[in-house]
Amino acid sequence: MLASLSHHLRHRLLIPSISSLPTLPFLFLHLNHTLPLLFLHLNHTLTLPLPLPMDESSLRRSLADKQSAVDAQGNAVRALKAAKASKSDVDSAIDSLNALKLEKASIERSLQAIVGGAGDGMSVSREAFRQTVGNTLERRLFYIPSFKIYRGVAGLYDYGPPGCAVKSNVLAFWRQHFVLEENMLEVDCPCVTPEVVLKASGHVDKFTDLMVKDVKTGTCYRADHLLKDFCNEKLQKDLTLTLEKAAELKHVLATLDDLSTDQLGAKIKEYGIVAPETKNGLSDPYPFNLMFQTSIGPSGLLPGYMRPETAQGIFVNFKDLYYYNGNKLPFAAAQIGQAFRNEISPRQGLLRVREFTLAEIEHFVDPEDKSHPKFIEVASLEFFMFPREQQMSGQSAQKLRLGDAVSKGTVNNETLGYFIGRVYLFLTSLGIDADRLRFRQHLANEMAHYAADCWDAEIECSYGWIECVGIADRSAYDLKAHSEKSKVDLVAHEKFSEPREVEKLVITPNKKELGMTFKGNQKAVVESLEAMNEEEALKMKAALEAKGEDEFYVCVLGKSVTIKDSMIKISKKKIVEHQRVFTPSVIEPSFGIGRIIYCLFEHSFYTRPSKAGDEQLNVFRFPPVVAPIKCTVFPLIQKPEYESVARLISKSLTAAGVSHRIDMTGTTIGKRYARTDELGVPFAITVDSQADVTIRERDSKDQVRVKIEEAASVIKEVVDGQRTWADVWSTFPHHATASADDE
Structure with a gap:
């Protein structure tokens, strides 16, 4: 129980189709689950006289048998040479040896396809894609390392102008989708929290990770990360592993959160794990509390912490919120705010940082009635779900109808199911690819002892599957804990x-x-x-x-x-x-906003050739709801009459509340389009007359002609979702793009 509670406290948080993804790395990502079969088919067709077994166990047995055959044939070749056999006999034996080696290599590729996510080529492609996206994001100032001129601080990042706009738009849509739609009570509580509050919640005693140090340099590492990385690397790259050893490593990964301090230390020693950079030895693991400690007031007598989550502010205000809601259940309270975790070894950019934005909902409900009146609105949704039974049996996530998952008890209750459905709609509306989004149920060893059910919305990106939203039925634990500590009945x-x-x-x-x-x-x-x-x-x-x-x-x-x-x-x-x-039960969806935004960056990014075909142009296909700038205004050429029209349209867009940028430089229109495509701007207005203008859509590059006085209202309607680009395309005259008008 202690291990499961500790894990739960540490980890509470907090799409385009394949045909529209021209970039090779994400073509691979979409085909990740089919590549093993493809490789097996190719191997059989090209090199093997018999079909290979499809499962990992059979492949490992085949590889071991083939290695034995290679060794035996190698000995035979050496024996023939020692006996000075005829050249034809030696050549024939060598040919047999080479054939066996080819068969062995085919089995290795097939095995790598299964255990390594399509092999080293896939890893290289992911890394190259990640590097391209990261370079673009930093160059266009979406985000950059904090305190960059002082060499930065790990785990801290600044959002630049377009990044701030994307984040603001995501949060505005979150408020619209959840707070306004569900009539939630929004609160804003301090980041500095007295120790007594976090003592009651369990964070002071349990919000820890196990840390090890490089015995020579003192560099700190998360012990479980080192063990996890070791096991994954061995499974993916060491194809000579025996079945028993592979099963052992998989068992370690599955039970990683259950390992005690001593057990974790023993595994690190058993596997000879050393410091990644220096290869020095490591200390024994010891707990490190992830909260930033401070003191409140000049005396230093009132200890406090920077909050590791926003939820506790809602729980301690339950009594007043319940009264504000007319003493009626159910109701939900929500909060958006900064949270702080002193990560031991931050990595993966925005995915694991020391200061981040959380958006959390606490839905209070009668524990004897967890039905939801609006569940019918999401019951027909069908998306990838990964129940614990499928995880334990080695199966993959599969599409399930949400209503069926609830009725069969896979999802514990209607209210939990309703929020799972709403989270799915929220993420896909932002631009997250539905084919790379799954809802994974917590395994028994991940569940806190008081939790009724927990699901994570996981998004696949170049780092693998990333937990971005946690949706948990936490029963009545939190309110009871604060009632006991404060002696105030939260009922x-x-x-x-x-x-x-x-x-x-x-x-x-x-x-x-x-x-x-x-x-x-x-x-x-x-x-x-x-x-x-x-x-x-x-x-x-x-x-x-x-x-x-x-x-x-x-x-x-x-x-x-x-x-x-x-x-x-x-x-x-x-x-x-x-x-x-x-005491009410609590259904808690918790959103890691930074993680969602990073996955959105990757899912929205693609490249396309310039018109000349001599370079690849970067594009972010942000939906209008999250795009940092909704529209650009370009005079085709620098003429006073065109510039005055551009200013008039800019004024109309400002009055309509549409974020935009006006560019009157003499740069070619193609280059101006390319610059704004790289910022994800969905629409561009080009002024090329004093009567009407063109509106260009970013991804199709289609253009229509619209009267000057209509331009701002058309953009406003499309940005607000009142009409689609398809509707605009069918309504207004099309503009044939001249070669000089585009990239």
């Missing part, structure tokens, strides 16, 4: 139309005996016993009656203690109630 009420006689469970700890046994930990044990739900209490009652004692896990202490029958009395009595008092 909801359901008034009965008539009084009811109910049988109520009464838990009465023997505080004297508990104090004698647990001394300084008495308070924590008593509070945990009193907070037991009925199921836990009845289970303990049965155990105490059967054997006189029971093991009880105390979350605050992070360990189990032995409770004897003399320490507690658990009984039932009938009472008359006029209302039901209960």
Whole structure:
């Protein structure tokens, strides 16, 4: 339980079709799951007389057998040479040896295709693609390393003008899609949080990662990352692994979050893992709390932390928010804000940073009724889901109908399912490729002990599958924890139309005996016993009656203690109630905004040849809703009459609230188009007369002619989603692009 809680606290957060992706690296990404079959087919066709087995185990056996055959034939060749056999016999033996080596190489390629995601070529392609995207983003100032002139600080980044605009647009759409659509209560809480709050939530004691140090340089690394990287690299590149060793490494990866400090250290020593840069030895792992610590006030007597998430501000305000909502459930509260995690070894750019933006929702619901009135609106959605059963059996994610997933119990309840559906619609509306988006259910070893169900929205990018949104049913854990610590009841009420006689469970700890046994930990044990739900209490009652004692896990202490029958009395009595008092459950979607934006950058990026064909031009295909600039205005040539029209259109766009850029430089129109395509600007207005203008769409490069007075309103309607480009194309006269008018 301790391991699962620690993991959960550390990791709470927080598309175009293949035919439209001309870039080779992402063609590979789309074909990733089919490449193994393709390679197997090619290998069989070109080099093998018999079809190869398709699964990894069979391939590893075949490779081992083929290696034995190669070794034996090599010995035979050497023996023939030593015996001074005839040239024809030696040549024949060498030919057989070469044939065996070719067959072995084919099996290796087939195995690499399965375990390595299409082999080294794929890795090179991903790396090249990532480098191209990264260079473009930095050069166009979407984001850059913070404090760059001082060589920067790992895990800290600045958003430049277009990056700020994209981020602002993503957050504005998030508010529209969730806060306004669902009538949520938005709050804004401080980043600095008193220690007592994070003590109650478990962050002070459990928000840790295990760290190791280079014994000579002192450089720090996350221990689990080193072990994970080692296992993945061995599985992908060491094709001579035995079946047993491969199974062992896969088991380590599957149970990585369950390993204790000692077990993790033992594995690092067993596998001879060293510091990546220096190859020096590593220290034993030890816990490192990821929160930035500070003190509140000049005395330094009130400890605090920079918040690692935004959710706690919502939980501690539950009572007031419940009152503001008319004492009615369900309701949701939302918050967008900065969070801080002192990552041990930040990597992967915006995907793992020390300061980041979270957008979190806490939907409070009656634990006895988790239906949702709007679930029917998303029930018919079909997308890739990855339930834990498929993960454990080695299968891939598959498209499931959301309504079926909920009705079959794959997704725990309707409210959780509703938010999964809404998250899918949000991400795909931003421009995330639906074919590279999946919802993965947490495995048992990832789940916190109190969670009813958890799913992650994972997006595939050049770094692999990245968790960008967590959607969890956290039961009543958070509100109960803060109720216990603050002594303020964070509960909801359901008034009965008539009084009811109910049988109520009464838990009465023997505080004297508990104090004698647990001394300084008495308070924590008593509070945990009193907070037991009925199921836990009845289970303990049965155990105490059967054997006189029971093991009880105390979350605050992070360990189990032995409770004897003399320490507690658990009984039932009938009472008359006029209302039901209960702690609400919480459904929590948590969005890592920076991760979503980075994946959006990759999913939106492609290249296309210039008109001359002598270079590749970079393009971001941002949908208008997130594009940093919606429109550009270009006088075709530098003429006063064209420039005055451009200014008039610019003024109309400003009045309509459309972000735009006006460019009156003498640069060729093709180069100006190319510059703005690289910023992802979806539309361009070119002034080439005093009566009408052309509007160009970025991806198709199609152009229509529109009267000057209509230009701003047409752009406004398309940007706001009131009409589509297809509608514009069918409404207005087409403009035939001259060779000088485009790239």
